Amino acid sequence: MDTSVISALYDDRVKERQEETKRFFKETILRYDIYVSNLTVSELDQTIDPVKKKEFKDFVKKFNLLKQNKEAESLAKDYIDKKVLSKSSYEDALHIAIASINNINYLVSWNFTDIVKVKTKRMVNFVNSMDGVKTLEIISPPEL
């Protein structure tokens, strides 16, 4: 699960997304094992509001944690080299790579401009297939 899904839960400026996210956490995730990466934990640690930061930290504690490693870094660099994502999206690439090498079935994100889009989905799975890594479904919360 990408950081955007967790932060959307507390972002009341985009009500529709917040409601979908609440539904996702209340109903959908009960059917799955949920994983977050060390990148998500580190990003949430940059939340400016101390109350929200504590809420985020407490919230992610209940999920399984995946850590980046050399294999994920190498795959992420491959995504960048093959222009799946730009250099400024290396952290997103790393997030996708961590999910891929850990055989995660679904990567859930609200990031429609870089992650949840047809080009990224196709290219990620093309690179994964070339590198002998399991393919990955990249989706938004309502799709699960």
Added chain:
Amino acid sequence: MKNKIEYFDYLNEAQKNDLKDSVVKSLERQMRKKYPKDKMMFELKMLKAINSFRLLSLN
């Protein structure tokens, strides 16, 4: 869109990594185009972009 940080403190991360103001401004322009009305995603993507610079420079 105002520059006041509301969600993710990307400016603090930029400062910690000695990122030049001009680089931060350029990234802000790019991300504002991507997320003109979504402050949370704008700040999250700024944070991710700044972290990406740091991570790529370490490798």
